[in-house]
Amino acid sequence: MKKYLQPDKIENYSGFRAGLGKIEILKKHQYYVTDQPVSGDAPKKxxxxxxxxxxxxxxxxxWPAFIAKTGHKWYPIESITEYLLNRxxxxxxxxxxxxxxxxxxxxxxxLSKYFLAPDQSLVHGAQIYAGYFGDDQDFVEEIEKNKLAKELLTLQITQKAILKFFPIHAHQILEDLIKMLLFDAWVGNNDRHFYNWGVITDVKGRQTPYFSPVYDTARGLFWNYQEQKIVSLSKNSKELEAQIKKYITGSSPKIGWDSEVDINHIRLVEQIAKYNFGLKRESIHDLFSDDNLRKCEALIS
Structure with missing residues (x-):
């Protein structure tokens, strides 16, 4: 007997009520839940x-596979934010x-489309770090648990770990990782832990390993604000500007920089650009070109 999605427990409601005419409805004759487990904090099927x-x-x-996730901490704006960030x-x-x-x-x-083909495997960042530290997965987990990732898992260490794991293809993998970090800095995603990125490999060794598509990007400006609060801020330009500046200053990555203490996203981007680390400064300008930013503005509006 086929199984279907059931309501998940919601912690907070953002107050937004979407018109379902704009959102696809999953009809029971067009989907079903499988028995494959999915890890993570949010309810997923x-x-x-x-x-x-x-x-x-x-x-x-x-039929194609998807991971169906419920943004349960702030429903439904959490899921809507993740979709917007993906776009x-x-x-x-x-x-x-x-x-x-x-x-x-x-x-x-x-819904995030499952991107692994048969005979492909996703090597998470956690596994790459563990391989660098002598296959000590517990040590890597303790780093995250004790909130020491920015101090110990710096971008320089990440580069060395990727070089150890994928010496031939490290350059392209690092470049794509840097693009992800720049994107995170731009949208204010401060939850890019080492299970939220990885490298796709062919288990039979026939295909070139490559950086995975970016996934699990659910954190950004106002993702945990109720609609009423956002409406109120929109009517107070000074308070809105203060809130945005506060978020920009406080937004920080999980990956740090050597000799930098409690680095935030802006400082990390400055260092990457200054040293052309993994990506040339010209490529950063191309990524955030005026044309691209205009397209993003049009998407939001």
Missing amino acids: FIKHYEYGEAAKRHPNK LGETLGIRMAASKLAYGGSQIRF
Whole structure:
């Protein structure tokens, strides 16, 4: 018997009520929940979902797979924010995991398309760090648990770890990781821990390893604000500007920089640009070109 999405427990409500005419409705004859487990803090289910042109309706086992996530900490703005950030990343030309919003199990879900093909494996950042530190996974986990990632897992250490794991393809992998970090700095994502990025490998060693599409980008400006508060801020320009400046200053990465204490996103970007670390300064300008920024502004408006 097929299983379907059920309502997940919600911690906080943002107050937004979406018109479902704008969001795809998951019909029971077009999706089902599989038994494949999915890790993470947010409620997630692995589903198969029919999409026109992907596979025939009569072969549900061949339908594309998605991870259906409920933004339970601040519903539904958390999921809507994640979708918006994904669209912004795509607009900048960053390879993002294909995604969409959908309504199923009486809740709005963020659907991220499963991007691993058969015979592919995702080597998480945690595994790459563990390999660098003598295959000591527990040590790496303790670093995150004790909030020492910025101090011990710096960008320089990350580069060395990638070089050790993927010596031939490290340059391109590092370049794509830097683009992800620049994107995180731009949108204010401060939750890019080492399970939220990785490298895709061919388990049979036939294909070139490459940096994964960017996924799990659910944190940004006002993601945990109620709608009423945002409306109130929009009517007070000074307070709105103060809130934005506070967020910009306080937004920080999980990956740090050697000899920098409690580095924030702005400082990390400055250091990357100053030393052309993994990406030339000209490429950074291209990423955030006036044309790209205008496209992003048009997307938001």
